[in-house]
Amino acid sequence: MEDRRNFMMKMAAGMAATSLISVSKRVNAREIPTKKVFVHHVFFWLKEPKNAEARAEFEKGLQALVKVPQLQSYHIGIPVKSDREVVDDSFTFSYIAYFKNSEDQNIYQSHPIHLKFIEDCQHLWEKVIVYDTMN
Amino acid sequence: MEDRRNFMMKMAAGMAATSLISVSKRVNAREIPTKKVFVHHVFFWLKEPKNAEARAEFEKGLQALVKVPQLQSYHIGIPVKSDREVVDDSFTFSYIAYFKNSEDQNIYQSHPIHLKFIEDCQHLWEKVIVYDTMN
Numbered sequence: 001m002e003d004r005r006n007f008m009m010k011m012a013a014g015m016a017a018t019s020l021i022s023v024s025k026r027v028n029a030r031e032i033p034t035k036k037v038f039v040h041h042v043f044f045w046l047k048e049p050k051n052a053e054a055r056a057e058f059e060k061g062l063q064a065l066v067k068v069p070q071l072q073s074y075h076i077g078i079p080v081k082s083d084r085e086v087v088d089d090s091f092t093f094s095y096i097a098y099f100k101n102s103e104d105q106n107i108y109q110s111h112p113i114h115l116k117f118i119e120d121c122q123h124l125w126e127k128v129i130v131y132d133t134m135n
Numbered sequence: 136m137e138d139r140r141n142f143m144m145k146m147a148a149g150m151a152a153t154s155l156i157s158v159s160k161r162v163n164a165r166e167i168p169t170k171k172v173f174v175h176h177v178f179f180w181l182k183e184p185k186n187a188e189a190r191a192e193f194e195k196g197l198q199a200l201v202k203v204p205q206l207q208s209y210h211i212g213i214p215v216k217s218d219r220e221v222v223d224d225s226f227t228f229s230y231i232a233y234f235k236n237s238e239d240q241n242i243y244q245s246h247p248i249h250l251k252f253i254e255d256c257q258h259l260w261e262k263v264i265v266y267d268t269m270n
Binding site: 037038080084087094102128130131132133135 | 176213214217219221222231240267269
C-alpha cells in the first residue's frame with residue numbers, strides 16, 4: 001500500500017512537471033480531428049404529422065436505421081417552435097447522421113438497412129430535404 | 136480547394152488560440168446525441184458565394200460568433216455536392232450550434248456577440264434558413 005502511494009505521488013509529480021505547452025498541444029491535437037465530420041441532416045414532413053400511429057411507425061423506422069454501422073453518432077429530433085420568420089419549424093422529424101467521411105456516407109446510402117428504411121417508411125412522408133455538410 | 140484549405144487553416148488557428156478550458160468544454164459532436172441537446176442548424180446563402188473576400192469575412196464572423204459561452208459545441212461546414220434530387224447543396228455555409236436547452240439558445244439569440252455577428256455580416260447573405268430541433 002505504501003509502495004503504491006509513493007508510486008502515485010511520483011506519477012503526480014511527473015505529471016505536474018510536464019509543460020503546459022505539451023498539454024495544450026495534446027488537447028488541440030485531439031480537438032482538431034474530432035471536428036472533422038460529415039453531417040447528413042435530413043428533414044421529414046410526414047403526410048399525417050398529427051397521426052400518433054404514423055409517427056410511432058416512422059420513429060421505429062429511424063431507430064432501426066441508426067443501426068447502420070457507418071454512423072458515428074446520430075440525433076433524432078422534433079421541431080422547436082418559433083415565431084422568428086427565419087426559422088422553418090414546419091417539418092415533422094429531424095434526423096442527423098454523423099459520418100467519418102464521404103465514403104462512409106456512400107456506403108450508408110446503399111446499405112440494406114437504409115434501403116429497408118426507405119421501403120418501409122417512404123409511404124409516411126410527403127417531403128424530404130437533405131443537407132450534407134463537411135467542415 | 137484553396138478556399139477550403141484556407142478555411143481549414145483558419146479553423147485550426149482559431150482552435151489553437153482557444154483557451155484550454157473552452158476547448159475541453161467543446162465536446163466532440165459524436166458525444167452530443169447521447170445527451171439531451173438543442174440543435175440550432177443555420178444555412179446561409181451568400182450574395183457572392185464565389186467571392187473569396189466575402190467568404191473570408193463571413194468565416195471570420197462565424198469564428199467570432201462561436202465564442203458565445205452558451206455554445207456547448209459547434210460545426211461550421213460547406214456543402215457536400217450531390218446529384219441526388221432530395222439533397223439541397225445550394226447553400227454557401229452551414230453552421231450548427233449545440234445548446235444544452237432552449238433557455239441557453241434564447242440567451243444566445245440576444246447575446247452581444249450574436250447581435251454583432253448579425254450587424255457585421257448580414258450584408259453578405261441573401262437568404263438564411265434556421266432549423267431548431269430537440270431530441
